[in-house]
Amino acid sequence: MSLYIFVAKQVWSRLQQNSVSMVTEKKWEALFLLSFLFVFLTGLAPCGTLPENGPSELESASNGVLEQQHGTAIQTQNRANYNPQANLSVNFHTPKQSLPPGLMEKLEEIPHTIDQFNKKFGLKRDINVEFLSQDTKYGIYCDLDQGLICIPYDDLLMSYDDLCEIEDKVNEAQKRKLAETVGKSAQVSLMHELSHVLINDFDLAVPGIEEDACDDMAAYLLANCLDDGKSNEECSDLLEAWFEVFLASATFEETTPHLTTSVPGNMASLSRLIPSQHSTSMMRAYRAYISSLTVTLLHCHPDDIDQVLEDMSKSGCMLSPKDDCPNIRSGLRSFRAWDKISVSFRK
Numbered sequence: 001m002s003l004y005i006f007v008a009k010q011v012w013s014r015l016q017q018n019s020v021s022m023v024t025e026k027k028w029e030a031l032f033l034l035s036f037l038f039v040f041l042t043g044l045a046p047c048g049t050l051p052e053n054g055p056s057e058l059e060s061a062s063n064g065v066l067e068q069q070h071g072t073a074i075q076t077q078n079r080a081n082y083n084p085q086a087n088l089s090v091n092f093h094t095p096k097q098s099l100p101p102g103l104m105e106k107l108e109e110i111p112h113t114i115d116q117f118n119k120k121f122g123l124k125r126d127i128n129v130e131f132l133s134q135d136t137k138y139g140i141y142c143d144l145d146q147g148l149i150c151i152p153y154d155d156l157l158m159s160y161d162d163l164c165e166i167e168d169k170v171n172e173a174q175k176r177k178l179a180e181t182v183g184k185s186a187q188v189s190l191m192h193e194l195s196h197v198l199i200n201d202f203d204l205a206v207p208g209i210e211e212d213a214c215d216d217m218a219a220y221l222l223a224n225c226l227d228d229g230k231s232n233e234e235c236s237d238l239l240e241a242w243f244e245v246f247l248a249s250a251t252f253e254e255t256t257p258h259l260t261t262s263v264p265g266n267m268a269s270l271s272r273l274i275p276s277q278h279s280t281s282m283m284r285a286y287r288a289y290i291s292s293l294t295v296t297l298l299h300c301h302p303d304d305i306d307q308v309l310e311d312m313s314k315s316g317c318m319l320s321p322k323d324d325c326p327n328i329r330s331g332l333r334s335f336r337a338w339d340k341i342s343v344s345f346r347k
């Protein structure tokens with residue numbers, strides 16, 4: 001309306017500059033012109049007011065760039081459509097096997113992460129996480145029909161044994177630390193399985209191999225659940241634990257040596273890698289390592305990222321700065337992509 005009033009005042013003052021007689025003579029003409037302007041500008045009003053509270057409000061309505069570019073049709077399509085009553089929950093069955101000191105203590109931190117997930121994200125249906133004793137042929141897995149994520153203690157013990165075995169001699173304090181590492185890694189595994197559920201239930205557009213996408217999405221979900229507004233230390237720590245577990249697993253993986261030495265041009269070696277839907281443990285370890293560094297930069301101003309990466313390279317905290325820096329940048333782009341994909345289940 002303010003634009004209409006402004007134009008009306010302009011027209012009116014121009015009429016007033018003419019002689020009184022002219023105003024008198026042409027008052028019907030002037031009134032007609034004002035009426036026409038009123039109708040015309042009222043019709044334009046929605047477009048006129050958009051810049052004042054348009055794009056920023058549309059964007060903060062959670063749907064971002066797509067809606068700014070393509071209007072309300074996509075905004076409606078992408079609007080969160082979770083069930084407000086549905087929740088993620090966890091249940092710890094009493095382990096039949098004895099667990100190393102430190103493992104259960106770390107697992108007990110999981111309900112806090114789950115609370116945070118329920119605050120920040122929605123689900124289509126209740127999903128239950130069960131920590132249970134019995135060995136299954138699947139290891140850690142999700143049952144999409146039942147809405148169930150199963151994490152057997154046996155599987156965690158295997159990771160613990162791998163970690164102990166790659167160390168030469170492990171004292172009690174070190175053993176406890178390794179048990180804690182496994183406990184932390186279970187949180188990331190849980191988020192990986194939950195990613196399968198979200199992709200399935202919300203029919204998310206995920207190009208490429210779903211298993212790899214779930215590894216990235218696990219880091220994204222955790223970073224949101226444990227966001228500290230700074231360097232996401234806790235999330236980075238969990239992802240580093242995941243990295244260590246995969247690295248230990250890769251040490252005992254038959255295919256790993258072939259990956260570095262004899263795969264190129266060797267179809268027999270390559271065929272060993274193909275049946276697994278997952279990349280090898282070494283590849284997953286590297287992805288986890290890149291994610292653990294990427295989350296520390298999520299609150300970094302884009303103008304500062306070059307400098308921070310350079311500092312990180314010099315500090316020796318990277319495995320291979322030449323490879324790691326571009327992969328961390330790629331990781332940051334991946335997080336922005338998940339920001340867009342997650343609009344359908346973000347609260």
Ligand SMILES: [Zn+2]
Pocket residue numbers: 192193196211214
């Ligand atoms: Zn998976």
